[in-house]
Amino acid sequence: MSAVIETSRLGKRYRRRWALTDCALSIPAGHVVGLVGPNGAGKTTLLSLAVGLLAPDAGTIEVLGGTPGAGQAQLSRVGFLAQDAPVYPRLSVADHLKLGAHLNPGWDADLARRRVGRLDLDLRQKCGTLSGGQRAQLALTLAIAKRPDLLVLDEPVASLDPLARREFLADLMEAVAEQELSVVLSSHLVADLERVCDYLIVLVGSRVRVAGPVDELLATHHLLSGPRRDPGKLPDGLEVISASHTDVQTTLLVRTGDPVMDPAWTMSQVGLEDLVLAYMSRGAGRRRRDNPRHLEVRK
């Protein structure tokens, strides 16, 4: 499968601060990709670069084999849903559908009509009076009905109540199943992503910390707990993501391809949320403390 997003040493700067540094990604097609990280980590920047709203300051990015935002062919293949789903407040729902129809040669009017009907949206209602969930659903309709190959969503469910959130994700998954879409969506909550994503990217402090299929990540990360060890005496060949020590016990989250044979360690599975949190604290720790040999953070 060809890569749907391919970046090489991608960087973006706002004045003096680098919002994104040295990103190398190769996201395969046919996945629902979750981009997770704390606020300010660079998620919106990365997604904006992918749809062509921003241009890189360093490195390159290729989406579906083309330059983001360059020309109508590229624009027709990528759909985008920005944070908080902005819509034109004084235009009605029907007007927005007309907007889609007029501005997209590949517009599927039937699909749009069916979705709006199922969502129970009043065609004549001005979009400024829609609820957050309705706005998100309308924006999703607009993005889906132009029949893109890739759908990019920036924190689509962040401000939605649980019911709206569930309905939005369900509709999104249905569209993925029907149209064989690739999706990249960002969130700062892992729980949102766990159900729907099968590929994960963790972005902390403007850098990609880990990226890969969820199955593979869960299979290669383990929680090791055992009697207290000195930091210097940890087993070789293990990449320690995070470590915590009490006076009698050491717990490590490690990344490894092979099972750990040492019987002193008890190995157990890691949940996706714990995995992400470990990478997030590792990334944050690195930024806060310059000493790479600190107890808590070790490579």
Added chain:
Amino acid sequence: MIWLTWRQFRVQAITAAAALASFAILLAATGPGLASRYAASGISGCHGFACGSVVNAFLSNLADPYPVVYLLGIGLILVAPAIIGIFWGAPLIARELETRTFTLAWNQTITRTQWLAAKLAMTGLAAVAVTEAISVIYAWWAAPISKAIGLGSTGGLPKLFSQGQFSSVIFATHGIAPLGYAAFAFTLATAAGALTRRTLPAMAITLATFAAAQIAMPLWVRPHLIPPSHTIAAIDAADLAYGNLAADVVPGQPGAWILSSQALDPAGQPVSAVPAACVGSGSSLPDQKGGATAITPAQCMQGRGYREAITYLPTSRYWPLQRIETGVFLALALVLAGSCFWQLRRRRS
């Protein structure tokens, strides 16, 4: 994109149409009255110096509402470009950026260039058309007064109109000049919006800059747009009764625009005051009968060899000047429009 531009622009278009209609109704109601007064004044049949008194009579006898409507029309044409600019041009790009709807618009299958080109062209053309429409219907209504003023006298109207059709406010509001101002104000506002990314600051910048341009053009630029003509005329071109050494009218060139005039002594040097010998009406010249005739200061200076040097633009240069001024503003508008495209291309944030 045409549909979307229209849909976003609908309310503003309707407002403009309503305003235009109201103005048209006002003019239609008062126009015939003005025309009949003009017909009754006999100006159309007058010749030469007799016109002066007829025109004066006509203009001074214009009662309300005619002067009010006249000034209202001029005021409207002066501010219309600015108003249209700030309400149509400033939000064009700025509001999309402010409300973040650009994430919706720029991710449809349309490039930023296409998007901006459609919006600029449609809204810009509408802006120019509305301003020109106001100007045209006003010109129709004010034709009687314009003709009267064109004959070189201003009667009871303010000093602001002392230069006839070349007067600063009249020139900018008649002919095709309003086109240029409208295009300039609109593109100025749009470019300001693209620069500041917010509607209100863009409006403020546009108002300030456009007002400055409206003042700067007649004061400092317009006089230099066309090489003027020069002439040396008799000293009585100046209205010396009031001690004023500047010429009021160019002999043989009614309605000309006087750019500067200077009294010259017999040696050709500029003078700024009536020479002592000629001050007051008490100066006299001996006549053939051996007595003295009272002469005006003008005759006195004339006799002594004083002349008036006048720099002016004849009325034949009216339309060339209109075209050049409009051209200047249209060129500025094009540059500003181009800067919008350039800013959008650069702005990737």
Added chain:
Amino acid sequence: MIEFHLDARSGVAPYRQLIHQVRQALRLGLLREGDQLPKVKDVVAGLAINPNTVLKAYRELEYEGLASARPGIGTFVTGTLDGGSLAAHGPLRRDLARWLARARRAGLDDESIEALFASTFRSANEEDIA
């Protein structure tokens, strides 16, 4: 047509839960040979999960010989589970009851019995796989 549900906190992978529910349905007679399994898009629309999860479950069922995919139409049940009636396992049931009595006499409480059973069950499975 059966309906799937998901227990996000059970610790069991979603696709395994789907497989388990299909097998249960087969056992209980809710699904018979020739019945169509729910369409992928309907499952994901109801559960808000990744379509690949459903595809993985259906593929595994196919591998186990319980289902077969017909491209463009859907996935259909092709096998049955030899569940039999639990009554047919009388001897097993009696052995189990005897073992439970022994465990109680040894002093194990409910939780310990379940833990003992679970870990032995798991390690027995792993030995089978290995």
